[in-house]
Amino acid sequence: MEDNARILVIEDDIDINDVVATSLRKAGYACEQAFSGSEARLLLKTAAMEGEAPFDLVVTDLMLPGASGEDLVREIRNRSDAPIIVVSARTGTNDKVELLKLGADDYLTKPFDLDELHARIAVQLRHAARGAVRSSAGLRFKDWVLDPEGRTLVAAGQPVKLTRLEYDIVETLVRRPKKVFTKQELFRAAWNEECFVEEKAVNVHISNIRGKLKPTGTEGYIETVWGIGFKLTD
Numbered sequence: 356m357e358d359n360a361r362i363l364v365i366e367d368d369i370d371i372n373d374v375v376a377t378s379l380r381k382a383g384y385a386c387e388q389a390f391s392g393s394e395a396r397l398l399l400k401t402a403a404m405e406g407e408a409p410f411d412l413v414v415t416d417l418m419l420p421g422a423s424g425e426d427l428v429r430e431i432r433n434r435s436d437a438p439i440i441v442v443s444a445r446t447g448t449n450d451k452v453e454l455l456k457l458g459a460d461d462y463l464t465k466p467f468d469l470d471e472l473h474a475r476i477a478v479q480l481r482h483a484a485r486g487a488v489r490s491s492a493g494l495r496f497k498d499w500v501l502d503p504e505g506r507t508l509v510a511a512g513q514p515v516k517l518t519r520l521e522y523d524i525v526e527t528l529v530r531r532p533k534k535v536f537t538k539q540e541l542f543r544a545a546w547n548e549e550c551f552v553e554e555k556a557v558n559v560h561i562s563n564i565r566g567k568l569k570p571t572g573t574e575g576y577i578e579t580v581w582g583i584g585f586k587l588t589d
Contacts, residue, residue, distance in 0.1 A: 359384070359385055360385065360411040360412060361411050361412075362379055362384050362385070362386050362410065362414065363386075363388075363395065363399075363413045364386060364387070364389070365394075365413065365415035365416060365419065366414075367390050367419050369390065372388050373388075375414065375469070375472065376388050378469050379473075382473060387410070391420045392420065392422025392426065392427055395415070396422055399430075410435075411483070412438045412439075412479055413427075413431055413437055413440070414440045414442055414472070415428065416443055417441060417450075425454070428441065429457050429458065432457065432518065436519045438480070438482070438483055439458065439460050440459070440460060440472075440476065441454050441459045441461070441462045441463070442465060442467060443463075443465060446464050448555065452555065452556070452559050455556050455559045455560065456559055456563060458518055461478075482519075483519065494526065495529075496528075496529045496576065498573055499573065506519070506522050507522075508525060510573045515567050515571065518563075520560060524541060524561070525564060528541075528586070528587050529587070531544075533586070534586060535583055535584060535585070535586040536586065538557040541557060561579075561585060575588060576588055
């Protein structure tokens with residue numbers, strides 16, 4: 356997936372958009388540009404109507420004419436598991452947390468370094484590629500049944516829709532149910548590499564997972580070990 360990956364850059368500042376797109380093309384990516392939220396929606400809709408493969412990754416600003424970055428993150432996540440990297444001048448922790456809740460995978464604050472953006476893109480694409488080649492062996496923990504090939508979770512007989520990263524976190528916990536993971540260990544194990552996100556983001560993802568599990572009555576399977584991290588209940 357990394358080679359010739361299709362990346363959509365959504366940024367209303369023409370100079371920033373052009374600089375990012377040019378650097379990505381030089382790095383070997385196929386890059387399309389949108390300069391407003393409405394233009395991004397049109398590109399996404401056109402690709403779907405023409406049966407094209409979805410974008411492999413999206414880089415988006417938040418303050419956009421036509422449709423906000425938040426709306427786009429929500430819409431993209433509803434139709435695709437493509438990694439989403441938000442690039443914004445907003446620096447507040449609450450902004451980052453809310454974007455992660457909506458389904459963004461990473462958050463980079465402006466002004467940013469192009470090398471760092473490229474590194475984060477490479478991490479997300481590697482992570483997404485690994486997800487496509489999971490083992491077909493099924494996994495079970497109490498009332499959970501995971502299908503690594505289909506990347507699905509059924510809890511107490513009910514399908515639970517997880518994002519790509521949420522699924523990886525659950526699978527990591529299930530593969531080592533007795534281990535207490537620190538927050539950084541959990542991300543390293545799920546991604547198989549160092550992560551760029553803040554530790555607080557781990558709490559957000561765990562909270563999202565528990566919220567999705569609540570209707571199944573199994574949200575308590577993920578235990579918080581205060582001062583350390585998370586594990587599955589005995």
